[in-house]
Amino acid sequence: MVQEYIEIRGARENNLKDVSLRLPKRKIIMFTGVSGSGKSSMVFDTIANEAQRLLFENFSLFIRNLLPRYPQPDADAIENLSMAVLVDQKRLGGGSHSTVGTVTDIASVLRLLFSRIGKPYVGSANAFSFNDPQGMCPECNGLGRKIGIPPEALIDKTRSLNEGAVIAPGLFFEARPLSALQGCPAQPGRLKL
Helix, strand or coil, X not given: CCCCEEEEEEECCCCCCCEEEEEECCCCCCCCXXXXXXXXXXXXXXXXXXXXXXXXXXXXXXXXXXXXXXXXXXXXXXXXXXXCXXXXXXXXXXXXXXXXXXHCCCHHHHHHHHHHHCCCCCCCHHHHCCCCCCCCCCCCCCCCCCCCCCHHHCECCCCECCCCCECCXXXXXXXXXXXHCEECCCCCCCEEC
């Protein structure tokens, strides 16, 4: 098989000064060098921008108006460039639930796959989602760790409120021990004083 190359001639993005490269296709290529040597300018601002721009040219005008715009890189020529998958240097956004699966949108496809071919059957795709009550862990609510303070750490049931039964001083003033207080039958969980 004859080796094909991506050819870049006269690249002048950012700090590049008429740089020309010949990169082998279908190979893993690593750009290394000192800070400010133009690695990111070549990879992201020249090659990746041109690959995205060429890809977006294949879409209809309506779709192109919804997509980000990539300017043509400042270079004499970029030849034999095909579609590229770009993994940039920015931090991933998202919250505490974000994973590679959620950021790349493959998580919903995997949930559907697991729900359809999983043996034994455990339920619909929601059964595999940490954002749905059907699929999330009842202990941590899908966060991966239990959050909260055990009541025993805040309350000493052998003392009254005046004696400091609650560790947050100044909030309650009651002379009876907490063990003497009864729950309110009209509103479960509330104390009857």
